[in-house]
Amino acid sequence: MKRISLAVLILFALTGEALAQSIDLSGILPPGQGAVSARIIQLLAVLTILSVAPGILVTVTCFTRLVIALSFLRSGLGLPSTPSNIVLISLALFMSFFIMSPTLERVWNDGINPLLENKIDEREAYKRASQPLREFMQSTVREKDLRLFAQLAQNRLPAMTPEEAASDLRVLVPAFMISELRRGFEMGFLILLPFLVIDLIVATLVMSMGMMMLPPTSISLPFKVLFFVLIDGWNLLVGGLVRSFG
Known part of the structure; x- marks a missing residue:
């Protein structure tokens, strides 16, 4: 009984010493300007951006055109589940990284890395990081689609000039998306x-031989799979998709 009482006293003593120690938030939050609350808001903003990263990947990169073209290829072959979705999406994802690598390097060097080193604030980092993506979309978007959303923006935002509307992300991103959808469907038709x-040749031969059922x-x-393999279809398709972005 004495041993149990002694053990309980030692346990309470250790607990009291642990509770007496204060928590140092400097070890949790990264160093930088601003109060602790500002740093917490910054961390929440970073987590929010990471949560919507897949949507950003689809909207401002070449991923949309690539995955649409690959989906049309699978439909043309008549193989609804081969290659599987994970294979096509992974291929489109790594092709997107390959095509977008110069732009992503500029985003990191000009905007994200200086922000992490506390050389610029969040507003300046957003401006610098969005500029390479804006230039990429402007070089790819159709003038007709950009003009459409610029006109719609003037009706909803009268204070915005046509030049400002053409470079504003609220106008540029939807125009870029419908341009990529159009080009993806054009490539899908050619595929x-x-x-x-x-299919027409085989159907004609089958009907002419009376095999109605x-x-x-x-x-x-x-025959379609053999044709695609003989012409080295994957090489032609991937090369054409990458070259379509200049």
């Missing part, structure tokens, strides 16, 4: 066209 010719797709599928 589907040779497979459609094979035989699905033509079951016969054309191996």
